[in-house]
Amino acid sequence: MQFLSLGTQYTLTALITLSKEGTGVAVSASKLAEPLNSPSTYLSQMLTNLIEPGIIGTRRGINGGVYLARDAKEVSLYDIVTAVEGDTFFQTCFLGISGCGDIEPCPFHDEWGKKRGKIEDWLKSTSLEELANDTSTMLTDGLLQFERKAKR
Amino acid sequence: MQFLSLGTQYTLTALITLSKEGTGVAVSASKLAEPLNSPSTYLSQMLTNLIEPGIIGTRRGINGGVYLARDAKEVSLYDIVTAVEGDTFFQTCFLGISGCGDIEPCPFHDEWGKKRGKIEDWLKSTSLEELANDTSTMLTDGLLQFERKAKR
């Protein structure tokens, strides 16, 4: 049980790096993937999810790559996460019963709803810019050690 | 992306039913599975996870089944969930970086840690008894409609 899938984790980390470069500056998927120890084509594939929602743009050919399409301030964590994984987490019942709402709530609905709402609020109110400005050195120091499954 | 797997959802619902019967009263897996619209052998398999932690006991043969081994007051939601799914959710980094702690935290560590801690606290402080006493009618009215994947 994990909150974000590996693909989403790659995506998120790459976007933080990207936003440090600034809006509009293109970086190739392979450059972005390198420090992540992730297959570059896989990252590329994941990033594709962000084109349609207008979070990133891409440019092919030499010196092409992926660039941030909006100001980092205007991109929320929620935008990113749901672009890749969808929003079922925020829509479905804790118990998995079809229809989650106040009309016929399960015994978990009230409390779980609060907790889930807090997470949703947090994701919505946190921008990419804030993450990029974080003082954490983990992302810049090459300490990234994702736990992959496939061969290394 | 879903918090609990289907198996855990079955397990949890079955346990609530079981605790309404009272500690020590055996109910067969097929009886428990019926209203869930779940394969009884699958539920049975899932429930096996709860034997070793001492949450349930089983009795084979005629009139056998599964019974609650402790008082429902003494079984927390956390016990149940982690018995089936393990506790990786509460141990691993939001970004999936190996080692989640205060020493080399990722940019999400503080905020996510709070949210995750709230969930953990809730699960630990909520007992099976409270759930069974919940006024929700969903579980008793045969309105259970899990969203299964395989053939019906």
Added chain:
DNA sequence: CTATATTCTAATATCAATATACGATATAGA
């Protein structure tokens, strides 16, 4: 002692996540 209800274990099927491979396309430079 035997028939049967039941758990328990192990094999299989299904599905989603992850990874790879290949094709399409734009750009730089000649």
Added chain:
DNA sequence: TCTATATCGTATATTGATATTAGAATATAG
């Protein structure tokens, strides 16, 4: 303009986790 190459984009393969089914083991009732 043309060509080579860097790059994205999409389609396919692999893997692993989850869910399901099948059958063996076992205890109980009568």
